[in-house]
Amino acid sequence: MSTNSLPKRYLITAALPYANGLKHIGHLAGAYLPADTYVRYLRAQKRDVVFVCGSDEHGTAIPIQATKEGTTAQAIIDKYHPIIEQNFKDLGISFDIYHRTSAPIHHETAREFFKTLNDKGDLITKESEQYFDETAQSFLADRYIKGTCPNCSHPGAYGDQCESCGKSLSPDELINPVSTLSGNAPIKKLTKHWYLPLDRHEAFLRKWILEEHANDWRATVVGQCKSWIDGGLLPRAVTRDLDWGVTLPDDVVDGKGKVLYVWFDAPIGYISATKQWALDNEKDWKPYWESKDTKLVHFIGKDNIVFHCIIFPVMLQLHGNILPENVPANEFMNLEGDKMSTSRNWKLEMEDYINDFIKPENGGSQMADVLRYYLTAIAPESKDSEFTWKGFQDANNSELVSIFGNFVNRALVLMHKLCKGKVPPLHAAAMDELDHETIANIKAAKEKVEKLIEEYKFRDALFEVINLARIGNQYMQKKEPWIIAKTLDTNPDGQQLIDNCLHICLQLTGNLAILINPFLPFTAKKICYLLKVVDRILDWENAGSLKLVSVGYSLRPPELLFRKIEDEEICKQVEKLKAAAVHKEVTPAVEAKQEEKAITVKPEIVFDDFAKIDLKVGTIVSAEKVEKADKLLKLQVDLGFEVRTIVSGIAMHFDPAAIVGKQVTVVTNLAPRKMRGIESNGMILMAEDAVGKLHFINPETAIDNGSGVS
């Protein structure tokens, strides 16, 4: 916040998009657009700034998706990385580098990072009770192990909990453990996992965030961090048993077959991207990550707060890097009355907008600026906001076109008509109070915009730019040069008044170009073209100047900056959105949050194994939500010979009232288990589709309850 000691350099990051699909305008508005605006402003200030981003290409979701699509993980990331990169380019997001975490330099960087922390003793290892199934050739998650409970001697206890006595267990405690995958006794292969002991750093985080940044970080960011810190920080696993990701350094004992957990490797992607940029540009990357006089800012969405404010800073600090000076997280953007959702296909992808609007015949790059304008104007800086096509149209037609575009156009048209196509001189003697006031307003606009951008208030800053155009319209209206022009015969001094008015309007137009440049770069360029000035005048230091266009210079014939958007166009978009939407069965169907579930290609079983499972058809006779649990429904299922209570985690997908009477397939001989205090006697079979929606497995036509399934 100290304005007298400017940072020597800036490092700006925008959240790494996960390369498993296309990104929508919510992502754009949340992180990339504000980051780009900030960076363009800094560049115009001639500050030393690097803007890095890249695709996040690891984690389990990508191999899972690859399996679903019948392809390889590599193919998935190779498909999406270039498209995402191009989308950003088309929308004017000006990364200095758009990198990817599959790049070798990233793997090296992440490994080095891990090694440094590990060698210093900043990571702890836990040789967790990992059993290994030799038949299945994989480590066994706790719940895939059964054995005798040490507490109550129940023979069917799971590795994480005994159903019988309810005691929480670790697999190590089980007597006679058996793998549920193969039925064999697992061997106790010591698998080591590395953890980042966040608990060691509570004092540091408390001081750094809750004291030092209590006032200059956004309330939602500080609040979220406080919530985490107060909740008690726990060691967080840094490694996983997986074959997709950054492998551990070779010399790490027991590191074979393990990769870095994606949350650990992804943010390091900012560093590796910076390194690659430095290589490409013959620069030194180190000061950007190590020098205290670098200002680091992370632009992210609110779902990313803990990683960028708690976890990554701890990593950076341990590794000897600088910490972010701010993390201006945005809230979310809704679309036409509903949350944006990939699974329900309720979204506007950047790609779609580009295809539908940024075509030469539609206005080309100018239409990229229109989206940039609206998204900034409704940026979810302090609370969730909403994109509507009507709002988009209004913002364009009545602000960009009518106020901003129209001012520039009428200034140029009038100049051509009344000043012979040349920039008229300013006659100091003929200036009045309004002229001086308007000039003062131009200078004031610069100060306001500057201050607001520095505070990450881009929405307000953009408003001030539009407001300067409004001031221009008011000024022109009061001056009425077109009226004066009619009386020139009787009033020869009138030309001086006309000259002054248009001189000031043209200088104001030049200022608009400078001020709008961080927000709408294509528009700024176009104004430069119309004014026949070089792009260099866009340097921020020229803002407030009254010498942007030279007297006597002849300018180009006027061209419109923006076109109107017709009702027809937005109706089409709304229809398109609704037509593509996947209908949800119940209210807030959760986003298919590609959970961290490993793809288990289960080992072959024999018929006897299958025969152990007792499957029967039953009918749901009642269903109710379980108190204090979002996902659980308590069901009464009629199995013909009895009615059972079954608790099932399907509340997010089905309305309790709507599923009564439905037939389902039930595993009837599953050991009872308590959930939220209710004993569940069985399990309902569900199928999960590609977008994470659940479907009942039931007979084609209703049959008797209790019918066996085989």
Next chain:
RNA sequence: GGCGAGGUAGCUCAGUUGGUUAGAGCACAGGAUUCAUAACCCUGAGGUCCCGGGUUCAAAUCCCGGUCUCGCUACCA
């Protein structure tokens, strides 16, 4: 369920440490104007500040309770 952030005009949002009559832009209505993309300019109408209590001379603002939205987290055999 726990925690965090929000709920202010039809829409998008401001409201600083409690202090005249709660503001802006858009949309809407009326007027004026014609240089300009039926654009601009002027004027106006519009609010139970989510609900209920409390503190205070004074509450959108502080406290308590409730409710709705979003996020994090727990429950998901």
